[in-house]
Amino acid sequence: MNSLNTLLPLLSSIISFFLAILLFRRYAARKGPHLLLWGIGMTFYGIGGFCEAYFGALGWNSLIFRLWYLCGALLVAAWLGQGTVYLLVKRRWANVLMAILLLASLYGAYRVFTAELDPGLMTASVHTGSELSGSAIVTSGVRMLTPFFNLYGTVTLVGGAVWSAWIFFRKRVLLHRTIGNILIAAGALAPAFGGAFSRFGFPGALYIGELVGAVLMFIGFIRATTPMQAKADQSATQSAAD
């Protein structure tokens, strides 16, 4: 199980960093704050995966744990969701929410990096202990921050993707975006689903959920940015030529 606990998050990390690079490149070419924020969010995803792989391979390290908790547990969903906010909400409101998220993230970073840790607590709860877990944080109030960030992230990222998919579906336009948004929504939900199973004591559930999430979001992004009409036209031309 230890090799899987290294391999699965390592794969998630590689896929996430690769997607982050694609997003940053697209941002450099087209601008748009949503691309920048999604890129930052996927970088957080990658850092989280890397920290989990490090823990699986080399064991406990307090700096790695703090980085994992900050990037992988606290910020990733919220920053990805903020990207979607820029896409769907008026710029003025998105800027206000961005300022709040930035301040909250700085506060979260301060709390995580000053928290008292006890790795022994990770095996003491119903949690399997084979995965990194916030149970290691002793200082009260730090873990209470997580649901607020994740709720905001889930509502904005998943809600935004589902909303966009529904709008495209209702108008029966841009099929590639409909499919892409569905995959992105499913991908964003997968780690949360894995986390829920992990909470109930299923070993490896969180890391599997994260890997599935990274893969689905990657495919979703590629799908959403690749029009299907071109492919259909191409195959039509091909058949005409045949």
Add this chain to the structure above:
Amino acid sequence: MLRASPNKLGIPELVRRTWAMADRRDQGSHRREYPPVYEKLVPIALGIIAVIIVVLLLVVLAVMLGLFPGS
């Protein structure tokens, strides 16, 4: 030659044809559909995602109320 054709058709006929074209265009836009597979799959997928969101929100609520220990 080009100027002759409206005279040939007459104004009422031109109006009738124009309306017919508009109707066909409207009907076409209403009939626009995704490929059949996606017409079925998309609403199912969106429904499943909606159910998962509700389940996860319930789990989050339960955890916040202290019903489950964990990470």
